[in-house]
Amino acid sequence: MLLGKPYLIFLGDVVDAVAAKTGFGARDWAPQDCLGQWRMPECRVNLGLPEMGPVAAAANGARSLLIGIAPPGGRIPEAWGPALREAVEAGLNIISGMHTRLEDIEGLVTLAGRHKVRLINVRSPPKDLPIGTGVKRTGKRLLTVGTDCALGKKYTALTIAKALQLRGIAADFRATGQTGIIIAGSGVPLDCVVADFISGAIEQLTPEASADHWDVIEGQGSLFHPGYAGVTLGLVHGAQPDALILCHDPTRKHILNNPHMPMPALKLAAARYLEAAQLTNSNVKLVGVSLNTSALSQAECERALSQAEHELGVPSFDPLKTSAEAVIGNLLAQ
Amino acid sequence: MLLGKPYLIFLGDVVDAVAAKTGFGARDWAPQDCLGQWRMPECRVNLGLPEMGPVAAAANGARSLLIGIAPPGGRIPEAWGPALREAVEAGLNIISGMHTRLEDIEGLVTLAGRHKVRLINVRSPPKDLPIGTGVKRTGKRLLTVGTDCALGKKYTALTIAKALQLRGIAADFRATGQTGIIIAGSGVPLDCVVADFISGAIEQLTPEASADHWDVIEGQGSLFHPGYAGVTLGLVHGAQPDALILCHDPTRKHILNNPHMPMPALKLAAARYLEAAQLTNSNVKLVGVSLNTSALSQAECERALSQAEHELGVPSFDPLKTSAEAVIGNLLAQ
Secondary structure, three states: OEOOOOEEEEEEOOOOHHHHHHHHHHHHHOHHHEEEEEEOOOOOOOOOOOEOOHHHHHHOOOOEEEEOOOOOOOOOOHHHHHHHHHHHHOOOEEEEOOOOOHHHOOOHHHHHHHHOOOEEEOOOOOOOOOOOOOOOOOOEEEEEEEOOOOOOHHHHHHHHHHHHHHOOOOEEEEOOOHHHHHHHOEOOOHHHOEHHHHHHHHHHHOOOOOOOOEEEEOOOOOOOOOOOHHHHHHHHHHHOOOEEEEEEOOOOOEEOOEEEEEOOOHHHHHHHHHHHHOOOOOOOEEEEEEEOOOOOOHHHHHHHHHHHHHHHOOOEEOOOOOOOHHHHHHHHHO | OEOOOOEEEEEEOOOOHHHHHHHHHHHHHOHHHEEEEEEOOOOOOOOOOOEOOHHHHHHOOOOEEEEOOOOOOOOOOHHHHHHHHHHHHOOOEEEEOOOOOHHHOOOHHHHHHHHOOOEEEOOOOOOOOOOOOOOOOOOEEEEEEEOOOOOOHHHHHHHHHHHHHHOOOOEEEEOOOHHHHHHHOEOOOHHHOEHHHHHHHHHHHOOOOOOOOEEEEOOOOOOOOOOOHHHHHHHHHHHOOOEEEEEEOOOOOEEOOEEEEEOOOHHHHHHHHHHHHOOOOOOOEEEEEEEOOOOOOHHHHHHHHHHHHHHHOOOEEOOOOOOOHHHHHHHHHO
């Protein structure tokens, strides 16, 4: 799945910044790809990008209108129809991570055909995926894994990829979820791939590369989640990672939305991920631990980081608060 | 997915008995549901069922024409079109496990609408599946798991379900693949479920039941297969099994079609499956081992069975050659 960059980010009539996480993610991690923002009069969220409409954005080189919001339920309101049609008429692709398919918006398909632009539903699964084989590929791979969902696997991978690139090391962030795909401009939406092709999709996403190249792969779900562990295991096998970073939120007492499912101990989680990854790469190593300490004070954060280091014997960091240098150093020392 | 029984089994123009495994499976495991067979003049395979056309079958109470063959590639040849239309005109549903969708056969949709019958593609994934939660359900569950694909998980589950029923114990075979679904008359084709819903699909397939009821669930894939382990793990979690039977082929040296992937030792395989299953059922136990000894002599078979018992400390059997009684006894003693 390859998107067209740069983007004009559409914020519609959204009033809640949390619902605009796609837009914030693109702005923070792919600023060079974000030309401007386009907001309806009711909009109360501001990315701080230049305001422009689709005609001006196209004139400035924009290739796509990126829907930067994901309201609960993921439906595209009818009120956005005129704006989306206007963008197509200005010659922009439309990129959407919503559940509503762009094809179902009145008149959009015909208009897109006439203006030769693409309607890109980031949630749509790719076709003709292979079955995973586990055959060793050249190049190096790092995968972020987690004790649970939604605790920083994407941000950790983005941070590591950027830190490697800043050191002059060839590295690519490989996206496996919709926000990551929008940031990277390509990727595979793993949550909607058909079950038999999970690891095959990842093998295709991170192909053979030169021996010193790092693919930094965005993790999904958790081996300890009663609904998503299958996705996670297929991702681990397809990634055949050389290095793992374990992501964790020290304040979370149980698996998200599943109060009956206890949070695993860090040591157990690390052991299970290494065990799983060994099926396709017997040399896999844990190189770091990434904590989401957003709910902790500075002192609590420091204590949590040093405790995690002590438990696992690898460097720790919080990608939003502390430096990744110790983890990067450990990664490159392997 | 609920099919309409009993079946008239369509064998088309098939000449190779291996390609008719769906038909043989239905005949062997659901004989009460197989009214007759219908063969084109070129057909060289014989299930030994009464020969009849769709009109006679409908008059005898048949509800569906079951396509009992799966030629390589899974395409429905054009030459079958007239026969399928004739069956619809006789008032039969059509049940197909082929890749070609029944809707793509000329005239069939219109005809089915007129005769108020269903076109059932067993490979189509169910809609509106839930996400797995791991919440404990009442009733008991046995799951067959394997060191690899295609070595007897379905036959083992069918054998155990039948043996329980013969003892007067309430038990249902729960199908997770197309042949199993056709035998059971219902089930979920797990290989085409979207990744996020693997375990949720199994939770829905084996709902709450009375405390002494056994669901005997057909396993899929293997935790040791580089392409399918994600499917297997989601199935294990969704099943929340009380009991596992490990299936194995002692002559297989590596994972099917993957010569670079070694076969796991029985003890390791059992340990990993128990570890995986404990996430949603901490009381899970290995109750038996099922060997596919089709390539072994009688003496070799006996040696393999006794060696497997010795390695795992549970009774062993070959569902096609020896009695399941010791495994059933161990299951019921838990």
